[in-house]
Amino acid sequence: MTNTKLILLSLVLVVFAALFIGAFTVFGTGTVKVYGDEYVTKYFQRDKVMQVNIQIDEADWNHMMANSTAEEFVTATVVINGDVYSSVQIRPKGNSSLMSVAGSDSNRYSFKINFNDIVENQTMAGLTQLNLNNCFSDPSYMREYLSYQIFEEMGVAVPAFSYAAVSVNGDYFGLYLAVESILEPFLERNFGDISGDLYKSMGNTLKYNGDNPSDYSGLEVKSTLKNADWSKLIKMLEVLNNGGDIEKYLDVEAALKYIAVNTALVNFDSYLGNFGHNYYLYEQNGVFTIIPWDLNMSFGGFGFGSDTSRLYIDEPTQGALADRPLVAKLLANEKYLQAYHGYLEQITTKYLSGGYLEAETDRLYILISKYVRTDPTAFFSYEQFEQSISGTDTGSPVEDKETVRVIEGRQEKENEDPARNGFPVNRKWGFGNNAPGILKLAADVSDAIQKQLAGELHSTNNGNGMGMGRGMPMGDMPGNNATGPPGQQRPGGNVDMREREGGERPPGGMALPPRGVGREAIEALGQEIRQAGELTGELRNKAEKLGIPNDMLEMMARSREQIMFGGMGPPEGDDGNRPMGMGRQQQSPVDKNALTRLLAVSGVLITVGITIALLFKRRRYYKA
Template identity: 35%
Template sequence: MRSKLYTLLLCLCSIILVVGLTGCKSNATTTTSNTSTENSANTAVSKEEQYLDESVFPKDKVVDVKITIDENDFQDMLDNASAEEYKEASLDYNGIHFDNIGIRTKGNLSLRSVVQMSDSDRYSFKLSFDEYVNQTLEGISKINLNNNYSDASYMREYLTYELAEQMGLPTPKYSFVNVYVNDKLWGFYLAVEQIDNAYLERNFGNSYGALYKGEMTGSGSDLTWLGEDTSSYTGLALKSETTNDDILIDMLNELNNGTDYEKYLDVEEALKYIALQVVTNNTDSYIGGNKQNYYLYEDDGVFSVLPWDYNMAFGGLGGGGGMGGGFGRGQRTTNTESTNTTDNSNAQQDRAAAAGDAGKGNTRSSSYLLIDEPTSGSVSDRPLVAKLLAVNEYKELYHNIIEEAVEGYLSNDSFTARVQEVANMIDSYVKADPSSFYTYDEYTQGVTKLISINVSQVDNISQQLSGEIASSGDGSGSGDAMGMGGMGGGFGGGQQLGNNTEGDQQAQDAQGQGMDGNPPEPPDGVQMPQGGPGANSTQGQVDNATTQDTNQNDQGFARGGGFPGGGDRGGFGDGGPGGGMNPFGQGAPNTQNQTTEAITVGASILVILLSCVFIKFFKRRRL
């Protein structure tokens, strides 16, 4: 009897052991299956993204965006632009037709500025595919049509997003578009995908986290500590249905009062974001006085800083680099004419009102940003900069990111070649733009100035990196962002705003930009666009647009300017900054699988041991 029972128990233990091992194998198979499913999903996303890149946001051509809307509704939208109210319309986006979309005006400073212009209705627009019915454009629910306000080159935002992609920042889709309203060419715009679910799914693999936007109209967008009451952070506007305010407070508390930044923040991505603002001299951002134009996305407790809104990059806000917005050249008759007409008094007053406090000069003796102190005002008031750069390891990584940008994409040869490529692609469209803020001559000057300013900025940054000149100061930051005028030519004939110091003048001279508003000589090898390749392929559109331009010159379109008031996500990999120290990286799923297997095996072994104890106890009782 005892022998039979002993044999039975051994068989039972063997069965349990086999079941346990089978469970491990099943778990491994499930893991492999899940991995295969993930790979299939990634492939599907890749195909979807490929379609977006080829048909919705192509980088090698300009697509047509044709809006059909009731004339009265459209005029009401223009007359009440500040209300930013949606109107119903139909849309053909590069041949893809939609009914019942929403369209409205959009913008902050650019919107207010155009509202105050007496000669322009060139607003930026937001297209909402799902405003009235449940529909999207390949998952995208909203697209912004940006009017290139204060950018005579038309390409500052385009190039900055392109650089952001190369730096590995999660970047929205973007491309140049020709906008038509009721079959009439309205203007040449930049289309930018709205940061929402499609963007989040593509870049993070989910969209269930909390999304916040840094806005200038509230408090807390500088990410300083205002206490545990989330209502104090009115400058961090919730843009998602999900709210994780407790985690937001934890992140802000750790950033300001702790040291374990990686617990709540994707540090490398944050450093890339800061570096992008610095190398493009974009003070209309977190580092500037407005402390705006960025998003925070919470992904499983860790926040990423997302890039947004770069029409003021390359010194467009006026501080550092002197590109400025300018005040345009006044109204003109055709976009292809060169004019010396000064602004009429009404238009000039409108633009001056739009400028706000633009007369304040840069408080520093130089208009360049200090790479380790790039803030408008005290660097301590921007904890994302101050706290991270106080860690030597992070500061070294940050310098490496900057160095890679200025020696790569922004290097003179590379940047000049890319600017020329873009100019050749868009030249004929700019020439035909019926509502442009600038003359065609000002556009060509703007392209040259863009190259010259980048050369000057890169040289200054390189000297800071090498230690030839200081990269930080006394903690007071890089001065007021509302410095020199510039790219738009200042008031009328090029008069500068503000009280520029001698250092500002030296920086301006270094950029080849005189006080008379004349363009600098282009760098060696630079040729100004003269129609550009690709004109033949679009000649039919251009001729038609030019005819429409001539017919529409009496309709109040703008001829003046106005002054303003890619890759995979980063991470610390598997061993040090840029390749390790990753508490929230890609190793987590494997660790979870191994833990599950260990628990299964452990449980099986425990059952075997308990069986042995039972056998021993049983034998004693029988004895």
């Protein structure tokens, strides 16, 4: 009998141990495989062009085009490589690109597609949200593709991406770059964890401003499964800025690679540039990783041109180095500086020279050239496409292409009405004028970096960075060599401090409020507008007294994501958690600590109970 009890007890312990180990294997990282990564191999194939057909009611399409800056979702069906996804939500997306296209008579917007806002649990083989980027300001169509690829080769987490031939109701609309959103499927695929805090920078320098989360404008919470713990982010910023063991709070290797790749690719439409945007921060167990985003201005497309004499590898910032503590503080550490130099050496020798880019641009040319040649909404001519790969694009209007109808029409209208919709147009159509050819710039930058690494050229500039702190004139896009409206050009080396407080510069041409109006007053007004649900006469009068321009006021009223000043996170949706437009919640995150404690306590109680039952004899009672 005793042996039987021991055998039963042993079996109980074995079963409990198996359950505990199995649960820890599944939940130990704080995640369940909710999404999977089938979408990467099924759709994002680097040697093929994804076929995307947007099937949409004509009235809905026209409404979306006419109200593009409102970024309102409409319902459509999308067919991707023959697979039908019905009742998806689609809207125009972007900031400067959206406003610039809206200010022209082009309708080549970038688009965002949500798969599970209406149809619960519908995904694109695991993907909940897809971006279709319009290759704005890139005549080569290759800048963003190559940049993501080089980041990926360097071991940095990047979204899935591939080219997409986009059609609308069966008619070819244009060649786009399809890019995965930085949401739970991306986090699960790259980090094995969807329970951390996710932030997107709309314009934040990562300076430490104290312990109050409201003092960190320009950082939006993108975590949709739980409330973000701002104290973790603030602690990281405190240690970064004031000193301490930063590796406890920051993935330093990823940060150094982020700085190195952006520097080598001359991408200043990033944290390194005037706006301090286009990056995400993802937290796991208190440690933050920086993630690159929106790379279409790389390879000198963000007003840099081809003058490599302005590039200082140890001060790779537009404006003062001290204004970018992620760069300044990390590169002040000799160990990190040497690692950073090693990454620059790797990038320049392996990717910018040695035949890598030549082979990749040749491969991509073969892959996409037929789509570019017939692209009916192209921003540039086919000749500019070819020239921008190796030579220097002049950005002049074209006269020998099917798009002459579009481009000449735009130019004529711009000449007649240079401030259509409140956005000044002082350029020829074809954003990215004088953008250097990819191969030429890569060769020049590689040579300059190698000489700086060897000590043959200066790698610092007395803390002044690239000396481009004045930024670009209002109403102009990168690379246009514009000087701004008469009397409004800023003195060289000076930056409007309203761009330095973590907020992003308003879209091209939008007027700024008077200098005496602080961010707090503007954000307070924005909160009142959101609470009221509309622009009332009283609110308009209040804005007028503050001196807030009408175009800015209108944008504050219609903005879906607080693109002007950042925010504390997206508004709550119907489920009290995820807002419409970010995809439907599929599964709540798992609290691994609570689960482990629950399993442990339950297991102990069960084991003790069974042990008592097996090892102790029960009393028997007899009637007298």
